[in-house]
Amino acid sequence: MDSILVTGNGPLNGQIPIAGAKNACLTLMPATLLSEEPLTLTNAPRLSDIKTMTALLQSLGAEVSSLQDGQVLAMSSHDLTSQTADYEIVRKMRASNLVLGPLLARFGQAVVSLPGGCAIGARPMDLHVEGLEALGAEIELKDGYLHAKAPGGLEGAVHEMRFASVGATENIVMAATLAKGTTVLKNAAREPEIVDLVECLRKMGAQISGEGTSTVEIQGVDRLHGATHQVVTDRIELGTYMLAPAMCGGEVELLGGRMALVESFAAKLDAAGVKVEETPIGLKVARKNGRVNAVDVVTEPFPGFPTDLQAQMMALMCTAEGTSVLEERIFENRFMHAPELVRMGANIEVHGGTATVTGVERLKGAPVMATDLRASVSLILAGMAAEGETTVSRVYHLDRGYEHVVRKLEGVGAKIERIKGQ
Incomplete structure (x- = not known):
């Protein structure tokens, strides 16, 4: 099994290109099922999760071709x-x-296994099911599979979600594009990936308004046609690499970055003593003075602080001046990286959904183990700012969400290499 070897190596300088968003691309790909005509995505990230979605679509009989080194x-x-x-x-x-x-929308039936993924909480399918049932679907769980049917087609409805779930919003919006009549989805998630999905669906002929707000209205149409769409910049990869110069020093420009994608995150960095400025080609990040200040973080749905940047922010807080409190409100069981950071000398106490981090002057390199996608990159960042060598094992998680991470960090001066497993 591969591992990543990181050696603390001082300030970083240069540019890092930011890929298309994993979470957006994984949402856009199933949209091809809504139409008989071709859908082409550009700026696609080259990740193992994209290969998994490709395999799933192909298992349904869809044709999927990866062109231009995987970016189309x-x-x-x-x-x-x-x-x-x-x-x-x-x-x-x-x-x-x-x-x-x-x-379900196009064929009036679907049988879908309950999903897997990172072990960061239950994340059940009930919100998806409730929304689709509001549109007239009949859904039952049998032997680990959701059996859904809508023999007469889906019907538009007014539905308010109990929680602003990103995945449920995406599933309901896609289904509603081909439903009869108008669907009004209340308490919808507002993430940029949803806005990107709606922009693509609109190019395919869907009639949707309100994306980016908590109320989305979809007027169903008889059919959707083909389109070409560019995947939005990955705000989580962007935020992750914004933390690299914040932790190691130096100045790094993130190519393709936009402030609108990371405003709440950038505000926390500013409060911690990290300067973020927009440039004509991206975002430039540098520490204002020496050691950063401790800041408190509460994860919230967009436009709040992203749960997918919580682990990386904790790594920054490990060497901050003072004590910070990080509260995880989106997913339970998402502090599994904390014990690994403690192995590197961090002072962290976890109580339920809250972690208290008292900053130390310097972390020390150690062998650590990645427990999920975002935890894996938080340990790499910590290793880059630590004294000595850090070996991060189980980095197959990393391949699900970060393309060419070693190459990108090497490009700004990090001492990092991937060690092939036996």
Whole structure:
């Protein structure tokens, strides 16, 4: 099994290109199931999760071609052979559940396994099911599979979600594009990935308004057509690499970054003593003075502080001046990186959904183990700012969400290498 070897190496300087958003691309790919005509995505990230979604779509009979070194995905669902998403593929990735709404909308039936993915909490499918049932679907759980049907087609409805779930919002919006009549989805999630999905669906002929707000209105149409769409910049990769100069010193420009994608995160960095400025080609980040200040963090749905940047922010707070409190309100069981950071000399106490971090002057390199996608990169960042060598094992998590992480960090001066497993 591969590992990453990181050696603390001082300030970073240069530019890091930011890829297309994993979470956006994984949402856009199932949209091909809504139409017989081709859907082409540009600026696609080159990640193992994209390969998993490709395999899932192909198992349904869709054609998916990876072009231009994987940065263009050409898809067509003109001749699907199945409406069953099998457990053997779905178990690898939670985003697999996003085929449910499109299959149900276009074919009036779908059988989708309950999904897998990172072990960071239950994240059940109940919000997806409630929304689709509001549109007239009949759904039952049998032997680990959701069996959904809408023999007469889906019907528009007014539905308010109990929680602003990103995945449920995406599934319901996609399903509603082909429903009869108007759907009003209240307490919808507002993330940029949802705005990006709506922009793509609109290019395909969907009639949608209100994206980016808590109320989205969808006027159903008879059919959708083909389109070409560019995947939005990955705000989580952007935020992750913004932390590299914050932790190690120096100045790094993140190519393709936009402040609008990370405003709440950038505000916390500013309060901690990290300068973030927009440039014509991205965002430039540098520490204002020496050691950063401790700041408190509460994870919230967009536009609040992203849960997917909590682990990386904790790594920064490990060497901050003072004590910070990080409260996780989105997913339970998402502090599994804390014991690994403690192995590197961090002072962290976890009580339920709250972690208290008292900054130390310097972390020390140590062998650590990645427990999930974001935890893996938080340990790499910590290793870059630590004294000595850090070996991060189980980095297969990393490949799900960060393309060419070693190459990108080496490009700004980090001492990092991937060690091939036996």
